[in-house]
Amino acid sequence: MDDLRGKYLAAIADAADESALEDLRLRAVGKKGEVSLKMRELGKMTPEERQQVGPKLNALKDEINSALAARKAVLADAALDERLRTEWLDVTLPSRTRRQGSVHPVSQVTEEVTTIFADMGFAVAEGPQVESDWYNFDALNIPAEHPTRTEMDTFYMARAEGDDRPPHVLRTHTSPVQIRAMQAQGAPIRVIAPGRVYRADYDQTHTPMFHQVEGLALDRDISMANLKWCLEEFCRAFFEVDSVELRFRASHFPFTEPSAEVDLRCSWQGGQLKVGEGDDWMEILGSGMVHPRVLRAGNIDPDEWQGFAFGIGIDRLAMLKYGIPDLRAFFDSDLRWLRHYGFAALDVPTLAGGLSR
Numbered sequence: 001m002d003d004l005r006g007k008y009l010a011a012i013a014d015a016a017d018e019s020a021l022e023d024l025r026l027r028a029v030g031k032k033g034e035v036s037l038k039m040r041e042l043g044k045m046t047p048e049e050r051q052q053v054g055p056k057l058n059a060l061k062d063e064i065n066s067a068l069a070a071r072k073a074v075l076a077d078a079a080l081d082e083r084l085r086t087e088w089l090d091v092t093l094p095s096r097t098r099r100q101g102s103v104h105p106v107s108q109v110t111e112e113v114t115t116i117f118a119d120m121g122f123a124v125a126e127g128p129q130v131e132s133d134w135y136n137f138d139a140l141n142i143p144a145e146h147p148t149r150t151e152m153d154t155f156y157m158a159r160a161e162g163d164d165r166p167p168h169v170l171r172t173h174t175s176p177v178q179i180r181a182m183q184a185q186g187a188p189i190r191v192i193a194p195g196r197v198y199r200a201d202y203d204q205t206h207t208p209m210f211h212q213v214e215g216l217a218l219d220r221d222i223s224m225a226n227l228k229w230c231l232e233e234f235c236r237a238f239f240e241v242d243s244v245e246l247r248f249r250a251s252h253f254p255f256t257e258p259s260a261e262v263d264l265r266c267s268w269q270g271g272q273l274k275v276g277e278g279d280d281w282m283e284i285l286g287s288g289m290v291h292p293r294v295l296r297a298g299n300i301d302p303d304e305w306q307g308f309a310f311g312i313g314i315d316r317l318a319m320l321k322y323g324i325p326d327l328r329a330f331f332d333s334d335l336r337w338l339r340h341y342g343f344a345a346l347d348v349p350t351l352a353g354g355l356s357r
């Protein structure tokens with residue numbers, strides 16, 4: 001009995017885990033365990049022997065059971081300590097800012113522009129990217145021989161052989177959406193039309209596909225003053241500054257009369273753009289009062305309605321606001337670039353919450 005006792009108590013003390021303990025339990029006090037088998041032998045003993053041996057065996061069984069329980073508790077404590085040691089979390093660490101995907105600066109700026117003009121009562125209008133020659137040019141007072149057609153480096157679609165109609169084009173600007181919106185909605189009207197446009201051009205500030213947003217506001221008495229206010233209000237909100245200074249420079253577009261190109265007062269210091277101060281002027285858009293012929297092409301009577309239109313380069317705005325030097329990188333799909341310049345997907349720009357946090 002002393003041998004059994006010594007053997008099992010030592011083995012229990014050494015048991016490394018719960019399954020080793022269970023193994024020992026079965027071998028010692030399980031149904032066919034050594035101590036249990038000894039107890040069965042009690043039957044064959046004389047009553048005197050039994051009185052002697054019985055209590056000792058029972059005591060041994062109890063001793064082994066409590067040693068098992070004690071060892072089990074020690075192992076459970078150790079396991080918990082180990083978990084506490086490895087599964088800790090420092091709740092004072094800052095949260096991760098890296099997300100799986102990010103919003104492209106062009107999408108971000110489009111959202112910002114849309115938000116600002118929506119606040120001024122402009123709805124969003126759309127048109128096709130493959131556009132007819134008439135919508136892209138003629139309806140905008142750009143007749144067939146007008147030099148603008150070649151200046152714009154137009155991409156022409158192919159026509160079937162023998163088909164002599166003018167080919168469709170990849171729209172060279174968002175201005176044709178003005179015509180489509182006028183035809184569809186009539187006047188009064190206030191729309192903006194953001195979207196892709198195409199020209200055969202490629203350098204640091206030109207890519208064959210880029211983005212513009214067109215604006216159109218028609219009513220009975222809309223004037224150049226309304227245009228100025230809208231654009232100033234837009235620039236203030238977009239560049240998130242208290243005041244901006246715009247310079248309206250007389251210009252020429254076939255679809256507006258008078259026409260103005262608009263420059264923004266700014267300064268460049270150490271590659272950093274500051275809006276509203278400094279001695280530099282940055283051209284940001286074209287605009288003017290919609291030409292009567294353009295109104296007529298949109299089925300609107302120029303004796304009753306008048307208004308302004310403008311066209312802004314979205315990619316240019318993104319480069320300015322977010323300090324991005326090369327336009328070509330916008331469309332390279334380089335993940336490192338997207339991670340650096342991209343925006344978190346859930347930070348939807350609002351005027352109240354801030355456009356670009």
Ligand code: DAH
Binds near residue numbers: 253289312
């Ligand atoms: N469509 C012109 C361009 O792509 C931009 C433009 C100028 C749009 C004057 C207008 C405007 O609506 O009034 O260069």
